[in-house]
Amino acid sequence: MLDVCLALVSALECGAEGIPFARDAGVPVSVGVVFGLLAGSVLVLRRRWPIAVVLVAVAITPAQMGFLMGVVGLYTLAAAELPRRVIGALAGMSLVGTLIVTFVRVRQDMDRGDWTLGDWFLPFAAIATSLGLTAPPVLLGLYVGARRRLMESLRERADSLERELQLLAERAEERAEWARNEERTRIAREMHDVVAHRVSLMVVHAAALQAVARKDPEKAVRNAALVGDMGRQALTELREMLGVLRSSERPVSRGVPLAAVGAAAAAAASRAEVAGAAVAAVSEGPGLSALEELIGQSAAAGMVVDLSVEGEARSYPPEVEQTAYRVVQEALTNVHKHAAGAKTHVRVAHRGSEIAMQVENEPPPEPASAEAAGLPSGGNGLVGMKERVVELGGVFVSGPTEAGGFRVSAVIPAP
Known part of the structure; x- marks a missing residue:
């Protein structure tokens, strides 16, 4: 118009x-x-x-x-x-x-x-008129054009920043989802390690308690005390993990309000940090110093188990010690489930830049199964052990031996 x-x-x-x-x-x-x-x-x-x-x-x-x-x-x-x-x-x-x-x-x-007028007026009038009709519109047009291009450039830059923020938000959401998945996997492993081992020993002791309740009351009392101790230990560890989960659900404080896209990125990043903190907290657990107590619990349940340590013991990072402990714990749990009564050998070797552990059981005196012992098996124990070791850059091998037993071996780098 x-x-x-x-x-x-x-x-x-x-x-x-x-x-x-x-x-x-x-x-x-x-x-x-x-x-x-x-x-x-x-x-x-x-x-x-x-x-x-x-x-x-x-x-x-x-x-x-x-x-x-x-x-x-x-x-x-x-x-x-x-x-x-x-x-x-x-x-x-x-x-x-x-x-x-x-x-x-x-x-x-x-x-x-x-x-x-004089002769001076002729060139003055010609120059003034031509400049007056030409210069102002040209200068004004150049200014408006430059301002328009500047505004378009700023708008494109704003759109580009919005796209980058959107991409950052998507990546932060992906990282948060990855952290949540890692947290769920880690918690599942912890729950399996705690519940499976403790409850398996409790079932073994309960069966022994049932068998000797009338014949040997003193031994029955000792077995009952062991069952109670193991149950309390399992409850304590479960409460610690649940406490970590509850503390990780607290809202994270934020500072200056961001734009809609920036807020999404910040929220996703904060969820990733919370998930990572929860994973780190849940990762705290028993270490190599508790191996003798662990083996003593299995021995109290009737397992013939010996422990041999090679090399000079030293301190390791918490995640290395916990992984080594959980490997031995899960291997002993599997012996209780699948080879009750089999003699078991636990070997730990402290090397220069790594720590190695091996749990090998001989064939059981009588063929047994987890179902026969009343112990359910979900098949997640070996998977969880391998995941723990591989996450630390180690090597995990498991399988039957030529003699008819089963061997679990793991090597974890520990510079």
């Missing part, structure tokens, strides 16, 4: 200026008016073809037409996305054309005696 209104005003202006042009050119007035209307209406194309509008304005400058079209055309040309040399060339053509026409017209008026 703006272009149509400007073109209408330009056509009326050029049509009015076509009357004196027709008289000077010796043509019918109607021809001059129609010519002016057609020339002025070209301004409606200023956004699509600004070069054509400026050329038309320069072409009708000798007829003293199209002042509005020239000004608006130069402004549109300077604000458009065109090479600077094209803008400079067309602005120079308009400047020179306006300068020449103004110079000739003022000279003719002075020769006719209309103006009685």
Whole structure:
């Protein structure tokens, strides 16, 4: 609508200026008016073809037409996305054309005696008029064009930052989901280690208690005491893990409020940190110093087990000691489940840059199974042991021996 209104005003202006042009050119007035209307209406194309509008304005400058079209055309040309040399060339053509026409017209008026000013007025009027009709629209168009490009650049940058924040939020959510999965897996392993071992020993002692309750009351009392101790230990460890889980669910404080996308990224990152903290906290557990107590519990349950240690014992990182302990614990639990009564050998070797452990049981005196002993088996023990060892960069091997027993071996790097 703006272009149509400007073109209408330009056509009326050029049509009015076509009357004196027709008289000077010796043509019918109607021809001059129609010519002016057609020339002025070209301004409606200023956004699509600004070069054509400026050329038309320069072409009708000798007829003293199209002042509005020239000004608006130069402004549109300077604000458009065109090479600077094209803008400079067309602005120079308009400047020179306006300068020449103004110079000739003022000279003719002075020769006719209309103006009685000095000779200085002629160049002054020509230069001032040409600059006044050319420089302001060109400078204003250059400023508006530069500002428009700056705003577009800022908008593109804002869009790019928003996309980057969205990508960061997605990545943070992925990391949080990965951390949650790792946390669930780690907690599942911890629960399995605690519950499976303690409860397996409790079942073994309960069976022994049932068998000797009438024959040997003193031994039955000792077995009952052991069952109670193991149950209390299992409950204590379970309470510790549940306490860690409850503390990890506390809300994380945030500082300055972010934008919607930034807030999503911050929330996802905080969830990942909370999950990682929970995993680290749950990872705290017994170490190598508790191996003798662990083997003593199995021996109290009727298992014939011996422990041999090679090399000089030293302190290891908590995750290494706990993994070594859990491997031995789960291996002994499997012996209780699948090879009750089998003699078992536990070997621990302290080497220069690693620690190795091996649990091997001989064939049981009588073939037994977990189902026969009343101990369910989910098949997750060996998987959990392997996951623990591999996470630390170690090697885990398990399988039956040639003699009919079963062997579990693990080597964990401990620089």
